[in-house]
Amino acid sequence: MTSTEQNFLDLMKQISAYSEAISLIHWDLRTHIPQKGMEQRSETISLLSEKVTELKRSEQMKQCITELKGNKTSPVIQKSVEECERIYQKQQSIPTDEYVEFIRLSSKSETAWQEAREKHDFSILAPYLEKLVEFNKKFAEYQGYTDNKYDGLLNDYEPGLTTEILDRVFNQLKPVLIDLVKKINQSNVEVDSSLLLKQFPKQAQKDFSLAVLDKMGYDFEAGRLDETIHPFAIGINSNDVRVTTRYDEMDFRTAIFGTIHEGGHALYEQNIDPDLYQTVLASGASMGIHESQSLFWENFVGRSRSFWESHFDLFKKYAPESFQSLEFESFYRAINEVKPSMIRIEADELTYSLHIIIRYELEKELINGDLQVKDLPEAWNTKMEEYLGIRPENDLEGLLQDIHWAAGDIGYFPTYALGYMYAAQIYNAIKADINLDQMIRFGDFEPIKAWLTEKIHRHGKMKQPLELIEQVTGEGLNPDYLIQYLTNKYTEIYQLR
Amino acid sequence: MTSTEQNFLDLMKQISAYSEAISLIHWDLRTHIPQKGMEQRSETISLLSEKVTELKRSEQMKQCITELKGNKTSPVIQKSVEECERIYQKQQSIPTDEYVEFIRLSSKSETAWQEAREKHDFSILAPYLEKLVEFNKKFAEYQGYTDNKYDGLLNDYEPGLTTEILDRVFNQLKPVLIDLVKKINQSNVEVDSSLLLKQFPKQAQKDFSLAVLDKMGYDFEAGRLDETIHPFAIGINSNDVRVTTRYDEMDFRTAIFGTIHEGGHALYEQNIDPDLYQTVLASGASMGIHESQSLFWENFVGRSRSFWESHFDLFKKYAPESFQSLEFESFYRAINEVKPSMIRIEADELTYSLHIIIRYELEKELINGDLQVKDLPEAWNTKMEEYLGIRPENDLEGLLQDIHWAAGDIGYFPTYALGYMYAAQIYNAIKADINLDQMIRFGDFEPIKAWLTEKIHRHGKMKQPLELIEQVTGEGLNPDYLIQYLTNKYTEIYQLR
Incomplete structure (x- = not known):
């Protein structure tokens, strides 16, 4: 050397x-x-x-x-x-003084966002957001781009992705999702998630969460589970990757699906090749690929029929008496209920991407000067009505719900929806190699974890997101797999025609 | 500015x-x-x-x-x-290369210490210790001293203290302690600490510990209590001072007296004047003064008759059924049992200082060349027999019990005994100002905390230890108060003549 x-x-x-x-x-x-x-x-x-x-x-x-x-x-x-x-x-x-000014402004803007939320009044945030948009336009110029100014921001979170690609895939995905949501609204199938809303003691939820993390292959000698308000996973170093979760005693879904989600992120960080430790490559390939791992475990595994076929007994073992008479089919449907709602982080796996597409379309327009900050609330509410069939009653349940823009982060939102699409592509690829359904049904996650480690986790940042997806799935970003997965799943649950 | x-x-x-x-x-x-x-x-x-x-x-x-x-x-x-x-x-x-070499050696020496402990064989550690002593001799020279080479080391832990002062106070203290221990051995009073050794569930011990910390005035908005193996308190910043403790389900004393002890350290760090925050003065005046605060709370308050007069009900509230018939007098005596034992950290408040005096005398001789490392075990065992009337059967229960020397720390031990003497002097001074006994008996700790804050805590490192003691008590280091306190306390408990 x-x-x-x-x-x-x-x-x-x-x-x-x-x-x-x-x-x-x-x-x-x-x-x-x-x-x-x-x-x-x-x-x-x-x-x-x-x-x-x-x-x-x-x-x-x-x-x-x-x-x-x-x-x-x-x-x-x-x-x-x-x-x-x-x-x-x-x-x-980025000139240092500009960056310092931007950081200061973001900090003030977050405070204004808090106040705007309390008063349900976007106009309190608007002047800060206007300046933050201007800063981001400049940053996009500094970063450089070929076709669309928005690329200069997007690339920071998802290297290699472009507005052109996003427009194409979102335009494929959007009408299908809107159509599915409409059909589900008209379906006669009763899905009643209220039967899940019964007292489930915190300690029992914790024990259940720990048991599931353990089955997923999460290494407790290289991590731990703690409680927090807004759950996250964090790699402190590659051998100390911690998961956090939140316990709602009246809704166990928060903890259990939250833990599986963060556990998916954590498995990624725990299984990076030791050759990459202490380099800048010892983390996930991108925000989108990271999200694909959490979503793969949370939804494709954790909300699947197969998973609960093998884990319903485990659930009943930890759940209190009042859950013991719950029937499998009602339970399975309840945890997969589709219901358009105002808040992104509470959205189901079908409507979630529509929330993201709204944000993407709006922030892209802001950066390209096609939309003014003052017109955001109306634009937001109109899109909510158009895509999800519901209209926010105030800015708090509208565009004040997320901190991202108020914190100056523009170009980040699409990575969440990319995570869904990547996850569906990976789901398809893994099924070509192993009998995924059967493994999940037998609760045998070792081969799944091994596959993900071999194909994705160990590489860390050695590959760019699109390069990785191409190598793992044999093709580039393709929303068809997500469309197919969601269509099959919800056609079955809601007996759609 | x-x-x-x-x-x-x-x-x-x-x-x-x-x-x-x-x-x-x-x-x-x-x-x-x-x-x-x-x-x-x-x-x-x-x-x-x-x-x-x-x-x-x-x-x-x-x-x-x-x-x-x-x-x-x-x-x-x-x-x-x-x-x-x-x-x-x-x-x-200290020349950098020498210091680096010393750090490397200390690290190897700690490993050798572990092995020596496992094999009960000091000779495994001896060659490392010899080199560490030589390094410390050089460091003492670099630091400089007037009378005794040992001063060059001592000053690092307890600025202003000298071997001359220590020799004087220890020579006053030692014969009194030895005499008291002998008399207690001959006393007819039965003190049975085994009646404390009953199952006490961890969670109940934790709740009891939290209640006591709260009564002491520990600020939980600026700290927290966690579990550990070797308890400590740590000021992460002046508004985040954490306490740790250990729960032994068969001996609640470990947790409760440990928590009070560490709580005493924590009160010091929590009550430093905000003017000192983020300076090098935002900590205790010295190791010895810090220890005086933990010992004041643990022993002078926490093991006093007055304290348990007001807290015996609280104890019974958290203690399980098997403790409910315990009588106050038996309990009070049991938590104050004096029993010479091999291990310093398990020693009672009377014999503790003798353990320290042994270490002080030996390390002072090592530094001054009056004792060779190879002769340490025999010297240690002889002093144990002379001062405490018991002789270690092997090096593990002899001079291999502490990590300090193996880690290269020489000159640190005396601060523990200084803590006892300072605490007794402070105890005497506080009694001149407020009705301490009565406050403790009523569980009214606020005036005690306020007094300690005003006189000691808020000053941080603004004053040197001896300067502080002089201002708080009106005189310099004086072992008479500790002698008087211990004599009174144990004469009463053991009905000595």
């Missing part, structure tokens, strides 16, 4: 050490920290984050990239150089 | 931010981390610790010290400059 290679690895080790400390602080902030400790802690996060940024845009980093790029080095170093160059160029492209 | 003052404050903020991250990692390492995550985490600690060291010995720090020392600045800045200079000079005085 040359001394430059060694320097480069050392630099990445430093970055990963700081990132590890930051991740632990984030986990603690959302699980354990006493209230008064937060103020000073946020200063500590700022300092450590600054150090990471300094290293990523340092002269030393620039030299390493220049000297190593295209050289004959190991694939891991070569790919790391590419990733570091991408980050370096991004960091260099 | 001048720009140098601002630079200096910024530098200290950076140091405290890194220290905050390190403290959180330490807390997590001992409470929550999954086993496999430890390896990489230790690299992260090393990196962050290096950054702290770099800042403390940086050119920028040197300039700040030079420019600000003796200038007309605020008392906080002036005292911070003094403290930073002390650290700077210490860091500068």
Whole structure:
């Protein structure tokens, strides 16, 4: 190994050490920290984050990239150089004072968002959002793009994806989803999810969640399960990947499906190739691919008929007396109820992507100047009515529900819907290799985990999302598999014609 | 404020931010981390610790010290400059390569200590300890001293203390303790601590511990209680001071007295003046003063007759049925049983200081060349027999019990005994101001906490230990108060003549 290679690895080790400390602080902030400790802690996060940024845009980093790029080095170093160059160029492209101003504005904007929510009044947020949109337009220019300005933002979250691709796939997906939702609304099949809304003690939910995580192959020697308000999974390092969940004693679905979802993210991070540890590649390929793993486990496995055929007994083992007379078919339908609703994070797997498509269409128009911030509430409500058949009564259940835009994040939303499409493609690919249904029905998840590890997890960021999907499924992004999966599943449940 | 003052404050903020991250990692390492995550985490600690060291010995720090020392600045800045200079000079005085070598050796030595313990064989540790003693001799020279080489080490843990002072106070204390122990051995009073050794469920112990912490005035909005193997308290920042404890279901004393002890440390850190936050002064005055606070609460309050007069009902509220017939007098005596034993950390409050005096006498001789490492086991066992009347059967229950020497820490042990003496002096001083016994008997701890905050806690490191003790008690270190307290207490319990 040359001394430059060694320097480069050392630099990445430093970055990963700081990132590890930051991740632990984030986990603690959302699980354990006493209230008064937060103020000073946020200063500590700022300092450590600054150090990471300094290293990523340092002269030393620039030299390493220049000297190593295209050289004959190991694939891991070569790919790391590419990733570091991408980050370096991004960091260099935005003038520091502009970025600092943007961060300050985002912070104020989040406060305004809170107030706007309390008062159900978007106009409180609007002036901040206008400025944040302008900043994002500039950032998109700095990043560069070929066809659509929005690409400059999208690429940051999902490298290689373009507005052109998204327009194409969303335009295929959207009418099918709208049509399915309409048919379901007209279906005579009664699906009653209220029979799930019975007292289920927290400790029993926790024990059940732990049992399911264990069956999924989550490694408890390299992770743990904690309680939080907004659940997440976090890789503090590759051997310490923690899951969090929330327990609602009157609705066990929050905890159990939340845990399976976050467990899917965690399996990804736990099974990255050790060769990538302490490099910039020791994480998921993209936001979208990461989401495909959580959604694969939550929906394609966790809400499947096969899964509950093998786990309904386990459920009854942990569930209190009042659930014991519940019939399998009613249960299965209840956990798969489709019901258009205002709030994205509460949406079922069918309507979820429509929520995303609305956000995508609106933010794309904002960035391209085809829509003004002041016109957002009306545009939002109109699309809700058109796609989901319901209209928000106020801004809180409308466009004030998500923090993303208020925090300055534009271009992020599509990754959620990409996750669904990737997951369906992966679901199709895995079925070609192993008898997936039967494995799920027997609760034998080891071969599934092994397949995902071999094809996806171990590669970390060694492959770009579309490259990975192409290699795993034999084709590029294709919404047909999601369409097929949802159509089959809900045609059966709601007996559609 | 001048720009140098601002630079200096910024530098200290950076140091405290890194220290905050390190403290959180330490807390997590001992409470929550999954086993496999430890390896990489230790690299992260090393990196962050290096950054702290770099800042403390940086050119920028040197300039700040030079420019600000003796200038007309605020008392906080002036005292911070003094403290930073002390650290700077210490860091500068030891050649880097020597220090690195010492750290490496300590690490190997700790591994050897583990092996030596497993095999009950000191000779496995001896060659490492010999080198560590030589390093410590050199460090003492670098630090400088007037009379005794040992002062150069002692001062690092307890600024201002000298071997001369320690010799004087320990020589006063030792014969009294030995005499009391002998008399107790001959006493006819039956104290039976075995009646405490009954099943006490963990959750009930936890609830009891939380109730006591709450009564002490511990602020749960600025802290929390977690479980660990070797209990500790840690100030992650001044508004996030966490306590940990251990639950032994067959001996509730471990948790309850451990919690009160760590709670005493935590009250100190929680009540430091906000003016000192994010400076190098935002911690206890010294190890000894810190220990005085934990011991004051654990023993002078927590093992007092008055305390249990008001808390015996609370104890019975949480204790299971089998404790309900326990009589107050038997209980009070049992929690104050004196029984010479081999292990320091299991010692009662009377024999504890004798364990410390043995260690002090031996390490002082090692540093001054009056004792060879190879002769340690015999010297240890002889002193145990002489002071405590018992002789270890092997090295594990002898000098292999503590990690301190194996970790290269020499000069630390005396601070434990100083804590006892300081605590007794403080106990005496507080009684002159408020009706302490009555407050404890009524469970009214607010005035006690307020007194300790006003006189001790809020000052952080603004005062040196002896300066603080002098101001709080009107005199310097004086073992008479501890002698008087122990004599009175145990004369009453054991009906000594």
